[in-house]
Each structure stands twice: as C-alpha cells, then as structure tokens.
Amino acid sequence: MTSRKGTAAILGAGVIGAGWAARFALMGWDVRIFDPAAAAPQIVEDAFARARASLPALYDVALPDMGTVSFHDTIAGAVSGAVWIQESAPERLDLKQSLYQQVQEHAALTAILASSTSGFTPSELQAGATRPEQIIVAHPFNPVYLLPLAELVGSDKTDPALLDRAADMLTGIGMSPLKVRGEIPAHIADRFLEAVWREALWLIKDGVATTAEIDDAIRMGFGLRWAQMGLFETYRIAGGNGGMAHFLHQFGPALQWPWTKLMDVPDLDDALVDMIASQSDAQSGARSIAQLEAARDGNLVAIMRGLKARGAGAGAVLSDHEATIAPPAPNPDLPTPPRTMFRQVPGTWVDYNGHMNESHYLTAFSEATDRILLWAGMDAACVDQGHSVFTVETHIRHIDEVNIGDTISVTTRVLQGGGKKLHLWHELRVGERLCATGEQLLLHVDLASRRSAAPRADVGAWFTRAQAAHAALPDPDGLGRHVGQRT
C-alpha cells in the first residue's frame, strides 16, 4: 500500500538514518529501510518509540496516519518506488560511491538521492556516479525527528529545480531546509561545532574547565539565546540603536586579541580521551543513554512548543507546517454541532496522575470556542476592530480520563447566540468515548469599554443561524447542572 505522501528509502539505519525513517513515517510517508547491520531493527524501533513520544507533541493538530515501514535485504528492494532516497552510511567516500552505483541501477530517474554526510561535498559524492546530477547533500541534526534544520547542498552539476523540489519535500515533513550557497567541507553548522569543539578540548586539556562546567557555560547563557535568535540577530541587539556596523566597530578589534589556541589542534591522545570520558561519566553517568535521550527530547519539545506559541524561530516552522497538515476547517454545515477541535494530547499536558490535567479540559474548550468564533467571522481583524467575547461562566464535567497521546475531538453546539449572550455546549471525546462536557456562557464585548455589546452584524447573524439550526436537537445530558447536583 502506498500512502498519498510518497515513499522514502532509508539506506543505513544508525541513529541518523533511523531518525529520518521516524520523521518520514510519522509524517505519513511509507518508509523502506536497508541496513545489513544486525543492530539496525533495534535502533529503528528505539528511534520510532522516541519519535512517537515527542514529535506529535509539537503539534496542535493530529498528524497524518503513519506510513508503513518495511525492512529490505537488498538495495533494489529498498529503493523500489521511492521518490526520496536518504543515505546515512558510515563516513567513507568509497563506500558511499559504491552504494550510489547500486542505487542508481534500480532507483527511479526522478528520485532524489540525498546523503546525510557532514564531511563530504556533493562533488566528491557525485564523482564516478552514473547520474551525478541526482545526488545531493541533505545534512540533518540529531534528533532528526525533532530538529528542523537540514542543510541542502548541490554542486555545479545540480539542477536548481531539483534543490527546490528537495526543499519542498523536506518542508512537507516539517523541516527547515537551508540551501547552502556553495560547496565547502562541513557545510555551515558543523564548522561552528568544530570550532567550539576544538576550543573545548583545549580548555579541558589545560584544566580550565570540566565537561560539566563547559556544558553549563553554554546552556545557562548563550545556548538559551541561540535557541531563538542566532549569532547576528543577538549581536545586532547588543549594538543597540547604533546598529550592526556600530557593534562591529566595537567588537571587531577584539579579534586581534590572542584569545584562542585554535591555530593548533590538541593531540587527542589516550590521556585526553580518558580525562574527557571520566568527566562525562561524573557529569551524566547516573543516567543511561536512553534516559538522556528521553530527557533531551522532552526538553526540546518544551522549548519548541514555547517558541511555537510565540511564532519565533523553530516554533514558526512548526506553525507553518501545522497549517499544511490541517488547514483551517472550512465553515461547517449546520445543523450538526461541528467538530471544533481535533488533536493529540501533548506530554506537556500531563499531571501527577499520569493523565491530562483538569486545567487542559478548559484549554481544549477555550480553543474550541475560538474556532467557532472564527467561523462566525470573529477573526484577528474583527478583534482589532474592538469586537471580542469574554467568558462569564464555565461548567465542566470530567466524565472519563484522557491520556497523553490520545487523539481528542470536541464538538460544539450553540444553545443561544446572535445577541450579546453566547451559550455554548462542548463535548470532548476520545474516539466515541465521551470524556467531558463543557457548558459556557460568554458575552460579546467592546474591547475599548471592556463592557458587553452587540456582536458585529455578520457575527451575530452567524450565531442566530447556528442557534436555529441546533434548536431542534434534544437538550444535552447534563445541561444546566450545578456542581454536586444528584443525577
């Protein structure tokens, strides 16, 4: 069975390849894996478990149904029908080049053959290939299923249209492709990582700082800045109203200072390896790699959701992608109470009982109310004109538990609307199972006076129609209840 999204072949399923597989599959692609290593299926299983626990939690809409995932004994089997072929083999040029020979015997001519390499340029990868123009670099960052960056690089043999198509496909699985303007060793990001890494080795070798101290120097300071703005926007701010040129004139002279040992490379001998490994054990050894991965993924979800709520950095990538997964629902047919929410419950909504915390039932009903207001015409422009609603009263019945990862839906009925008062009835379900009801009374307000006011004419008319359409339905069970009322 082929899903509507397409088929990706994953050649080499270590941590990086398995991360690609998980991202493609969770975004609805069928995934065909080739990796002769005995450990590969377990690595893939672990990556999928981590991805399923974290990637959906970044989104406020349900992701597409997962694609099918299959393992193949031959390259021919893996690349069959694939429109994207991702190679994540070990960093040996001869190995990659001979792999491409086999791939190109069997792959579709229009398929994109992308390498995860950080070390080789497209020209090196393409040398000796049957169709060099088919081969590009798409360099991701671990964990591939969460971090949006992929560096896209072609050579002078590469058709720019192919890079555009590659960028579109990566955007479609939620990534932020960065087209690199030229072929250079290590592309862009890894050059920075290399520079920092060398400096870090010197600091440790000289006993100036331990691994834990270096990590704190990063994550308590500039690491927080770099998760949302990068180097230049941060420095632009530091330059103040004088702007970037002012900053450069102030900061530039420091470049002449003999601040760094980077002119030389420390010898990574056994003594330095032992020193780093034992410091790292002291820093992180109490947690297994699996525990560290889970902590990392949870932290990244929290950071990226935080940025998403603000439309900033990697969060803006999420919002844009979300709109392509679930475009705003069209104005619904009345008289059925419309579905005003459909989403998976993110891990950040959990409480100590291990289920969705009570407060997020109101988060869900609040978002459902916003959705129905949008249909009625109360969009951002309408709010800018001073029309809004304030909630006066809410009654929630918690009928059954909702678990993290459950897909919830809310339907909303208009009990009264058209005038100043808006009386809504929400029902929250997991599948067919009713888990909560929410009864709300809202007032249309004038945002200038903060007092109740008639809705804008078109908004009022929509709610009048909705009330009439829903009027024939029987009263919902639980309507008008007060807290503690006997059933």
Next chain:
Amino acid sequence: MTSRKGTAAILGAGVIGAGWAARFALMGWDVRIFDPAAAAPQIVEDAFARARASLPALYDVALPDMGTVSFHDTIAGAVSGAVWIQESAPERLDLKQSLYQQVQEHAALTAILASSTSGFTPSELQAGATRPEQIIVAHPFNPVYLLPLAELVGSDKTDPALLDRAADMLTGIGMSPLKVRGEIPAHIADRFLEAVWREALWLIKDGVATTAEIDDAIRMGFGLRWAQMGLFETYRIAGGNGGMAHFLHQFGPALQWPWTKLMDVPDLDDALVDMIASQSDAQSGARSIAQLEAARDGNLVAIMRGLKARGAGAGAVLSDHEATIAPPAPNPDLPTPPRTMFRQVPGTWVDYNGHMNESHYLTAFSEATDRILLWAGMDAACVDQGHSVFTVETHIRHIDEVNIGDTISVTTRVLQGGGKKLHLWHELRVGERLCATGEQLLLHVDLASRRSAAPRADVGAWFTRAQAAHAALPDPDGLGRHVGQRT
C-alpha cells in the same frame, strides 16, 4: 531605607550595568547607580521596563518587593553601604583600575568588587589596587536580568571564601554562578563565542552564507540542543551506549581535517563591515532594537518556563531559586479559608483580549487544590502509594478581568471533605478585588483501579477538621449556581 536583601552599587549603567541593576532590584535589593553618561537614566529605565515585563514571568511565586533605586553623582555616594559593587565600565584597563582606586577609598572592606569584564583577567584588574583581594570578575550575559550564567573568576590573591560568598549572593538573585578554575583571557563562554564569530566572518566574506542563513543554521539545529544540554552531554548521547570514549574515537579523527580557516583572522575592513551590516538590515531591519529586545525576552521566558516545568538546565536554576523566594507555606491555621496561591500572572497566560486567558483560571484553581492537598498530607509519597484525587466537576464564574503581571491570590474553603467526596470553593483576587470563583467536586481515588476510594486516614482526618472549621462561615455567594442562572 535599606531592604533586608542588601545594597548593590552599579558602576557604569550601559546595557550590561542596567541589566544588573534590574536583576538586583527586582530581587529585592536596593540599587545605587553611578554613571556620568547623559544617556544612562534612559538606558536604566528601558532595562527596568523589559525586566519587569519578563523576569517575574519566569516564576510561579510573587517576587520580593522591589528595592529602591537611586542615581548618584559620585562613586562615594554610590558605594555607600553596598555589599556588592558591580563595575561595568568600558573595556579599558586603565579606566577600570583608576575606578577601583576611587571605589576602595569609600567602599566597605567586606564589600565584593566585581567586574563585568570579558576581556581582562582578575590579576590584570587587581594590579596596583589598594586591596587587590577584594576584586574579582563576575561576567554576565545579556540580558543580565534573564540569563542565569555568571562566570566568577579570582586570582591567586583571591580568598576562596570570598568567591563562595559571591556565588551565594548571585545564587540569591537567581543566577547560576560558574567558578572558573583558572585565569585565562575571555574566561570560558566568550572563547566559544569568539571561535564561532571568526568562523562566521569567513563564511560571510566568502559568500557561503548570509547573516540570516547563519542564524538559521544555529537556531534551527544545535542552538535548540544547547539551550538544554551543552556540548558534551549532547555528544555523549551521540556516542550511544558505547559512551564518550567511543564517540571520541569516532569523532576525533575529523579534527585533523582541514575544515576551518580559523588559523587566520579575516580582515574586518569596510567592505566586510558593510556586507554584514546590510545583510543584518535585510534580516532584522524591519524590527527596531526595542522590538527585537522584547521578542528576545519573550522567547527566553517561554524557553526557560518550558525547561522549568521539566526541571532541566536553566529551568532547574529557576525552581531552586523559587524555593528560596517562597518556601512551601506551612500548614495553615484553620478556620479561615487559607491562601492557596500567591503569584504574578506570566506573559504566557495572555490571550488575544490582552488579559489572562479563561483556561488559566482553572490552572490557578488546580494549583490551589494541589496546595491544599499537600497540606492535608497528599504529597508525592502519598501519590506513589496510589492515593490521589480526580476532579469530577468544576464551575467557574469570571467576575472581573485579570491582567498580565497582576499579582493574584486564591483562598480555598473546604465545603465537604473527609470521605470520598471533596467539595472546594476557590476565590481568586487581585488585591482585594474578587475576579473569579471556582467550585469543584473531586473524588478521592485508588490510582491502581482508577476508582473512587476513601482517602488515606491522615488525609481524610485533615479534611474532616477543615470542613468542621469552615462550617460556621456563611455560604459563599454563587454556591451551587448553574451556568446562566439568574442572580
């Protein structure tokens, strides 16, 4: 008037000095500022406005009352009574040294004299000073009122006990002091920033990437990793179960590759300055520095609050600090309904109406319920034993608006308790103004069967006492209301 927290003198009130001033003052310290520059008062006012909009939003408790802030024409006036003196003058050694001469004529012998310098070592700063042992480096990161890192450095003249005392004081204002083991130019973090900066200049000079592309290469990838783990913990994960030594053996050889141009420093001539400045204008010019600062601060708050909810990285610093600001309230005297919440409303709670979103009224009541359960004995250990409560029903009346930054308090009355049912009445106020009531019915449950069960004996007994103590109070206004009921 001197507050209980102490007095800090701020010498030099540019962006860094003003940031220190805001952090100290918002954490309850009195702040005395010396800066002869005409622009200083405006820079301080702007920094305080940004800090007040963001720093309290990191915390889930109310911050101490702000200290008094005063400007002084003389160094003598500024350092009078100060236990912490922070110098953030321009990076000229002679200027700093002559400043210290004047400071030491007037400062208390026990005061800590700390420099914000990134470029000078403590030994250089101390040279020629009357009391060199009083002078250390406390190097912060912009924005100082949000980022926790401060690098603390002494020389061989520095008493380790003084560095300990300095670290305690910085911890007390919510920072994460990092004691640097040795004096080296640029301490630790700035060495990394320098290395990245030089590499970035080459990439731009060679036309490989623009400022915006470099920023994306950072904030869409490793910047997200570095906001929560640093370099080494991230690489430890990449090494998988083979551990850090395995990673080093795999990654180490790459160091020999000619990947970087760092052996040489690009000439920051006018052409390169112009190129960077115009790229930066294209990237960020649509927003003013003030807008960029507000965006940055809001993003940092979202990231740090996300990490705080997980107890990770800079978020753990916040949680630890919060516990020192507002230790868990002791078991309250009954029969007055106890105060179950007291906090400022963070910016992340806002909605498009510019006030606290309806869903966070339930967040507040939910936290209030957790607090009263804790007093009754239902702590984490009790939950681990399988005792908990599930909310069955909630009724909220939104009586008045709550704004971002408002300090809210909740009082909670026990209407019924001791058996399986727990009936609570919450009132949420800003000052004396009643803004919402929340009526909740909860059931004690057995977490194994997920069914209602009697509370643990001590918990039940506490609620029996609370119900009896509150029984004599008149029924609260609005009790037992249903949605839309006429008053």
